[in-house]
Amino acid sequence: MRTETIDALTAYARANPDVMLLTADLGYSVLERFAEALPAQYANVGVCEQAMAGIAAGLALSGRRVVLYSIANFPTLRCLEQLRNDVCHHDLPVTVIAVGGGLAYGAQGYTHHGVEDLGIMAMLPNMAVACPADPLEAMALLPQLLERRRPAYLRLGRAGEPALHQAGAEIALGRAIWMRRGADIALLATGPILGRALRAADALAARGVSASVASFHTFSPLDAALVREAASSHRAVLTIEEHSVEGGFGSRVAEALLMAGQAPRFGKFGVTDALRGRIGSQSWLLDTLGSVEDHAQALL
Amino acid sequence: MASMLKAVNQVSPPLDERSKYLRRLIVRALDKGERGHIGSSMSLVEILRALYDDVLRFRPVEPKWPDRDRMILSKGHGCITLYVMLADKGFIPVETLDTFCHRDSILGGHPESNKIPGVEASTGALGHGLSIGVGMALAARMQKRDSRVFVVMGDGEINEGSVWEAALSAGKHKLSNLIAIVDYNKIQSAGPTREIQDLEPLLDKWRAFGFAAIDVDGHDLPQLRAALQSAPLERDRPTAIICHTVKGKGIPFAEHDPNWHHKAKVAPDVIAKMYAALE
Numbered sequence: 355m356r357t358e359t360i361d362a363l364t365a366y367a368r369a370n371p372d373v374m375l376l377t378a379d380l381g382y383s384v385l386e387r388f389a390e391a392l393p394a395q396y397a398n399v400g401v402c403e404q405a406m407a408g409i410a411a412g413l414a415l416s417g418r419r420v421v422l423y424s425i426a427n428f429p430t431l432r433c434l435e436q437l438r439n440d441v442c443h444h445d446l447p448v449t450v451i452a453v454g455g456g457l458a459y460g461a462q463g464y465t466h467h468g469v470e471d472l473g474i475m476a477m478l479p480n481m482a483v484a485c486p487a488d489p490l491e492a493m494a495l496l497p498q499l500l501e502r503r504r505p506a507y508l509r510l511g512r513a514g515e516p517a518l519h520q521a522g523a524e525i526a527l528g529r530a531i532w533m534r535r536g537a538d539i540a541l542l543a544t545g546p547i548l549g550r551a552l553r554a555a556d557a558l559a560a561r562g563v564s565a566s567v568a569s570f571h572t573f574s575p576l577d578a579a580l581v582r583e584a585a586s587s588h589r590a591v592l593t594i595e596e597h598s599v600e601g602g603f604g605s606r607v608a609e610a611l612l613m614a615g616q617a618p619r620f621g622k623f624g625v626t627d628a629l630r631g632r633i634g635s636q637s638w639l640l641d642t643l644g645s646v647e648d649h650a651q652a653l654l
Numbered sequence: 655m656a657s658m659l660k661a662v663n664q665v666s667p668p669l670d671e672r673s674k675y676l677r678r679l680i681v682r683a684l685d686k687g688e689r690g691h692i693g694s695s696m697s698l699v700e701i702l703r704a705l706y707d708d709v710l711r712f713r714p715v716e717p718k719w720p721d722r723d724r725m726i727l728s729k730g731h732g733c734i735t736l737y738v739m740l741a742d743k744g745f746i747p748v749e750t751l752d753t754f755c756h757r758d759s760i761l762g763g764h765p766e767s768n769k770i771p772g773v774e775a776s777t778g779a780l781g782h783g784l785s786i787g788v789g790m791a792l793a794a795r796m797q798k799r800d801s802r803v804f805v806v807m808g809d810g811e812i813n814e815g816s817v818w819e820a821a822l823s824a825g826k827h828k829l830s831n832l833i834a835i836v837d838y839n840k841i842q843s844a845g846p847t848r849e850i851q852d853l854e855p856l857l858d859k860w861r862a863f864g865f866a867a868i869d870v871d872g873h874d875l876p877q878l879r880a881a882l883q884s885a886p887l888e889r890d891r892p893t894a895i896i897c898h899t900v901k902g903k904g905i906p907f908a909e910h911d912p913n914w915h916h917k918a919k920v921a922p923d924v925i926a927k928m929y930a931a932l933e
Contacts, residue, residue: 402820404816405816407785408782409785412786412789412792413789413790414789415786416794416797440775444768
């Protein structure tokens, strides 16, 4: 997902010389292709995330569109106030790309787990937040975020995420996508954990449960219409995210349901505090949360 | 440690009529707004006066003129002085100063660039302005504009680590079009900088980060003008100008006093004494 996104960015920036890429000294072996193709539009500002966000604001105030690149919490939480005041309050065309979102850096430990980023970024004014599930969503969303010319956050996994969509799928910022349709329970997922939701739907089918699955590649603004549709056509709704269940995707969906006066059986699958500080691979850490299908069946 | 000696024994020229007039406008906003960072605004008057009278290139009728110089008041709490200069230059009507901190005014306790013509960036949280200035200076270079970017910081403000992140970048990129200015009034929010977070040797710090740095008497207009107009002081280096100032300058009972960092609801008789000191 990471490589495809940088390729998409390189192509976009080649056609749009006002687009610059700044990194806080991360992206080794990933950003070289951009740096070599467009050296005048690239800068490594060093391990200075606060300055990077401020410099981006200054460049944007002078007519540039700026993309920031780093890992998980570093271009988001480390420079939160610069993003809030300098980028979002000024409503500037700055797009933050974080790689290693969620538990992608599993064995590196809690400092490298980006599990509060989506909720926190979505709370900032003027900010669009995208959390693509596969390379196709990432490549489709990046230019849409850049065209918006406003603050944006793009959370990526790492490398090697499988394609979950067919080539040519229509992927529009702000519009969630039904991946499969069933009758009993709606599994609403954001990010690469969508793959786990799709496998859970297969497992549920084998148990005689018919599940729908939707991809919420846009975390904010939330596609509330699809949330309402899911609630009105299923007995239960389960949200699935690689992010804290406190103030994350599940919380936003629950709020949308309550605002619409809908009360299906509802559950949240995601990162809990029990995971904090645990060491292991991404997939093992997610396994410790239990299976999506068991969470789903418990709701029915 | 020469600069510290200058701080203690500084003998600036007496304030001329224009400096007193600008300070009376500050008192007017303080009075009408019933609050304000008075000490931090008074120390800043000659710095902004020199910039706006003699140095900056700008067009009040066209605030977004691309070829303008940029001035970022990174110490946003000193904004009354900025508002006074913007009013004096015709960016906003002088009467607008009377609405300082009023309901729905464009003039809040920290400056908002989306509300006030001539304000380049909304500031107030400390340590943000120099990075924004680095970005603007880089953009000017890329766009082949000869605009200069001036960033005015407080001495307490430069406790913030983000200032030094930005300074590293400015030095690395040899941003000769960037001028960092420190309003070194020696008193931060809770007391003397020397006690709370000593900055000395301050010139050496900026030089170590790749700046050409000098210090001047921040109330001496010929010194200020000479320094600001001659920037960049060296080819291929950003400039740092450390301005030795007096917190509360011009109001004898407020000078050097941390209690006057910010004041609310100043009594009418005290306001009268402030005006009297500025006659």
